[in-house]
Amino acid sequence: MPGRASWTAMSEMTQSFDVVVIGGGAAGLSGALMLGRARRSVLVIDGGDPRNAPAAGVHGFLGHDGLAPAALLEAGRAEVRGYGVEVVDGRVSAAAPVDGGFAVDLEDGRRFGARRLLVATGLADELPDVDGLRERWGRDVLHCPYCHGWEVRDEPLGVLGTGQWSFHQVLLLRQWSADLTLFLHTAPAPTDEQAEQLRARGIAVVAGEVAAIETVDDRISGVRMGSGELVPRKALAVLTRLVARTAPLAGLGLRAVPDAHGIGERIEADATGRTTVPGVWVAGNVGDLMAQVVGAADQGARAGAMINADLVEEDTRDAVAAYRGTPVGAARE
Structure with a gap:
């Protein structure tokens, strides 16, 4: 030295x-x-x-x-x-x-x-390319449930799928809310074992890519799918x-x-x-x-x-x- x-x-x-x-x-x-x-x-x-x-x-x-x-x-x-x-x-x-x-x-x-x-x-943090996601980052687009899960407890929540780790994230987030949806987006389809776990925990799964995050009164109101469907949610978790x-x-x-x-x-x-x-x-x-x-x-x-x-x-x-x-x-x- x-x-x-x-x-x-x-x-x-x-x-x-x-x-x-x-x-x-x-x-x-x-x-x-x-x-x-x-x-x-x-x-x-x-x-x-x-x-x-x-x-x-x-x-x-x-x-x-x-x-x-x-x-x-x-x-x-x-x-x-x-x-x-x-x-x-x-x-x-x-x-x-x-x-x-x-x-x-x-x-x-x-x-x-x-x-x-x-x-x-x-x-x-490199975020997925989804309209409106960056603007809500750190507010009602979340990364760590230990850091911000309490603040959105019992709300209708979503997880934006980006890979295999998204299945772990959605099961983890189930501790904070029973109203939970996994948007597969770019994550692979769940295996038979994962699908059974999701069903057992009452977690909904939505296939297809997410097009945008919708807001009302400066808060997330829902997730807009590429198909045009709007799935109401109050906060979204994503693994960057x-x-x-x-x-x-x-x-x-x-x-x-x-x-x-x-x-x-x-x-x-x-x-x-x-x-x-x-x-x-x-x-x-x-x-x-x-x-x-x-x-x-x-x-x-x-x-x-x-x-x-x-x-x-x-x-x-x-x-x-x-x-x-x-x-x-x-x-x-």
Whole structure:
């Protein structure tokens, strides 16, 4: 692992930090909080477009249930700043190794240096191409019943089929409502076993592709089929394709790989968030597509602690080298 950046590389940067955190959601801010409390110099760079922005509240996060996503992030920013962490608004255009660490470039031309990186850029939801679906996303078009199922309990609900996992989703959603319809759309026809399970749970199945989502008074009123039929529903669940946000990180050598469950692409990392690229950790949905907010926060805190431990090892090697009269950095070659 390279050590501190050389003077030449550092002189080209606006400022350098022990750790730069790319992404200021629950995962990134939790990592920054842990590192700030460890008295590390930390910069959080946030693009301001959290995945859960359309949602009315964060759920399943003990002590914060129902809190607006923006309020959670505002409180998190205030907390990390209390420990000396710097938070800047901006979008990363590129990140790459330099002599002694990493350089992180922003779209506005600023460049920051870091000894270590924590990537918490989250993921993007790729929705099926159905008219009206995107406009209702995060409101009454839902993804996770644990996050939003309570809010639509006992309503007439639908599941938009996109693949085999849609059968699991519709059976799961049955816990929240007995009035449930599976719209096959692009999902395969159910097997005999699946069809029996659906009938046993009283779940209706509608074949054919969905053409549009209809609304009345700013709320879903029904699902319009390609045949023209309108099936009244109050909310719709859909499994999106989940893709880690990695476009600006290609220079680091980080590449998204298919998730083992076939639901999208993520960055591979170990249980602590350490990636295959030395000096780079990930936390949250960028490495764990199914993590909820509370899980992302936990991963950020864990990665922050591991990054600090890694820096402690490096600081100790440098201190021993200096104590012995060896030039700093030589012990790492």
